[in-house]
Amino acid sequence: MTLVCVKNVHKAFGDLEVLKGIDLEVGQGEVVAIIGRSGSGKSTLLRCLNQLEKHDRGAITIADKRLDGEAMSPKELSENVGMVFQSFNLFPHKTVGENVCLAPVVVRGESRASAEKVAREVLAKVGLSDKYDSYPAQLSGGQQQRVAIARAxxxxPKVLLCDEVTSALDPELVGEVLRVLEALAAEGMTLILVTHEMGFARDVADRVVFMHQGRIHEAGPPADLFGNPQTAELKQFISAVL
Amino acid sequence: MIEFSLWDILRNLLLATRWTIVLSLIAFVGGATVGLVLTFMRLSSSRILQRFTSLYVDLFQGTPLLMQLFLIFFGAAALGHPISAWLAASVALTLFTSAFLCDIWRGCLEAVAKGQWHAARVLGMNYFQTMRHVILPQALRLSVPPTVGFSVQVIKGTALASIIGFVELTKAGTMLNNATFEPFTIFTLVALLYFALCYPLSCYARHLEKKLYDAGLR
Structure with missing residues (x-):
C-alpha cells in the first residue's frame, strides 16, 4: 500500500532550481534511504514532505490526503509526518519528559497523564527511561537524538523523516541512534532517511534513492544500487563515500 | 543667608532621590509596556508595522534624549498645550526606554535558534503555541540581564529631566549649590546617590548573566 506519493515536485530558491521534478512512492512500512552529494536536493525533498519548504509545483499525498498548500493544518501534518533533525532541536528549557509531552498536550489536547504515559513508553523504546527528568544539556549527543526520535x-506519525540524524554525532555515538532506527524499521515504521551512513542504508533500507542535481538519478534495492550501479554519477559517488 | 549643614544637604538630596526613583519607575514600566507592543509589531509579518517600528527605534536611538525632552516639553507648549515637566519627562523617558527595550527584546527573540521554530512546527504547533511554549521562555531568560542592565541607563537618563525644571536628584543638587556654593560636596553626594541606585542593579545584571551562562553549560 502506498503511503507517501510524490508526483512531479519542483522547488526553486530564486533562480536556483533545487528539485526538478521528483516522483517517488513509499509504501507502508517501507524504509527508504536517500543518498547523494550535498546540494543534490535530498534535504529539500525531505523538508517538502512536511512542508517546512513549500514546493512550487507537483503534488504530495500522504495516506491519500494532499498535504500541500493549505490542505493540511500543522496539527494534521504532525499526525502524519514526524521529523528528526540533524541538530536535534530539543527544547533546552524543558526536561526530556516535557519535550516529549509538549506536543501531545498542546497540539492534540491529550491529558497530561496520558501524554506522560505515552512519553514513558516511547522513551523506553529508545532506551532512555531513566532520563525522564534530565535536561537536554545533561545528555550526550546520541541520547539527545534518541529523545528527539521519541518526541517525534x-x-x-505515519511516517518518520530523518534528516542526516547522525551527522552531528561523535562517531562512537552513531551506533546507538542507528540501532533505534533499525528497531523502528523492524517494527514496521515507515522511514524516509537522508543519510551519509552507507552501511546503514545498505543493511536496513528496503530501497535506496540516489539523487543528483535535483533529480532521482537511480533508485532500487540497496544490493542492486551499491553492487551494480548503472550510471557514472552513482559509481563516482559510491567510490567517493565507501 | 540660611546655613546648611551637611545633614541638611543630604536630607534634601535624599528627598529629591524619591522623584528620581519614581520617574525611573514610570519610565521603566511605561517603556516596557510600549516596548513590548513594539517588539511584537516589529516581529509581525506586516511590512508597514515593521517599517514603522524600525523607524521609531532608529529615531529614538539616533537622537539625544535631551533633544527628545526639549521637543516634547517645548513642542507641546508651542502647539498651544503646555504640559508639566512631570508629564514631559515621563513621556520622553517612556518613549526613549521603549525604543531600546524593543531592540533588546527583538534581539533576544531572534537569538532563539531557528531550529526551535522548525521543531515546534513539525510537532504541529501554531505560531502562538510556539511562542508561548518554546520561544518566549527561552527569550525571556536571555532578556533579563540586558534589560536589568539597561535600567541603569534609564536611572541616569532621568538626570536630564532637571533641565526642563523637574526637581529630581540632579536638579535638587543644582538648587542646593546655588544656595550654599559648595559644589564639590554637593555633587559628590549626588554622584554617590546615583551610584547607590545603579551599582546594585549592575551587580544584579552581572549575577543574572553569570547564572544564564552557567545554565547554558549545565
Missing amino acids: LAMR
Whole structure:
C-alpha cells in the first residue's frame, strides 16, 4: 500500500532550481534511504514532505490526503509526518519528559497523564527511561537524538523523516541512534532517511534513492544500487563515500 | 543667608532621590509596556508595522534624549498645550526606554535558534503555541540581564529631566549649590546617590548573566 506519493515536485530558491521534478512512492512500512552529494536536493525533498519548504509545483499525498498548500493544518501534518533533525532541536528549557509531552498536550489536547504515559513508553523504546527528568544539556549527543526520535514518535506519525540524524554525532555515538532506527524499521515504521551512513542504508533500507542535481538519478534495492550501479554519477559517488 | 549643614544637604538630596526613583519607575514600566507592543509589531509579518517600528527605534536611538525632552516639553507648549515637566519627562523617558527595550527584546527573540521554530512546527504547533511554549521562555531568560542592565541607563537618563525644571536628584543638587556654593560636596553626594541606585542593579545584571551562562553549560 502506498503511503507517501510524490508526483512531479519542483522547488526553486530564486533562480536556483533545487528539485526538478521528483516522483517517488513509499509504501507502508517501507524504509527508504536517500543518498547523494550535498546540494543534490535530498534535504529539500525531505523538508517538502512536511512542508517546512513549500514546493512550487507537483503534488504530495500522504495516506491519500494532499498535504500541500493549505490542505493540511500543522496539527494534521504532525499526525502524519514526524521529523528528526540533524541538530536535534530539543527544547533546552524543558526536561526530556516535557519535550516529549509538549506536543501531545498542546497540539492534540491529550491529558497530561496520558501524554506522560505515552512519553514513558516511547522513551523506553529508545532506551532512555531513566532520563525522564534530565535536561537536554545533561545528555550526550546520541541520547539527545534518541529523545528527539521519541518526541517525534509521541505524535504517532505515519511516517518518520530523518534528516542526516547522525551527522552531528561523535562517531562512537552513531551506533546507538542507528540501532533505534533499525528497531523502528523492524517494527514496521515507515522511514524516509537522508543519510551519509552507507552501511546503514545498505543493511536496513528496503530501497535506496540516489539523487543528483535535483533529480532521482537511480533508485532500487540497496544490493542492486551499491553492487551494480548503472550510471557514472552513482559509481563516482559510491567510490567517493565507501 | 540660611546655613546648611551637611545633614541638611543630604536630607534634601535624599528627598529629591524619591522623584528620581519614581520617574525611573514610570519610565521603566511605561517603556516596557510600549516596548513590548513594539517588539511584537516589529516581529509581525506586516511590512508597514515593521517599517514603522524600525523607524521609531532608529529615531529614538539616533537622537539625544535631551533633544527628545526639549521637543516634547517645548513642542507641546508651542502647539498651544503646555504640559508639566512631570508629564514631559515621563513621556520622553517612556518613549526613549521603549525604543531600546524593543531592540533588546527583538534581539533576544531572534537569538532563539531557528531550529526551535522548525521543531515546534513539525510537532504541529501554531505560531502562538510556539511562542508561548518554546520561544518566549527561552527569550525571556536571555532578556533579563540586558534589560536589568539597561535600567541603569534609564536611572541616569532621568538626570536630564532637571533641565526642563523637574526637581529630581540632579536638579535638587543644582538648587542646593546655588544656595550654599559648595559644589564639590554637593555633587559628590549626588554622584554617590546615583551610584547607590545603579551599582546594585549592575551587580544584579552581572549575577543574572553569570547564572544564564552557567545554565547554558549545565
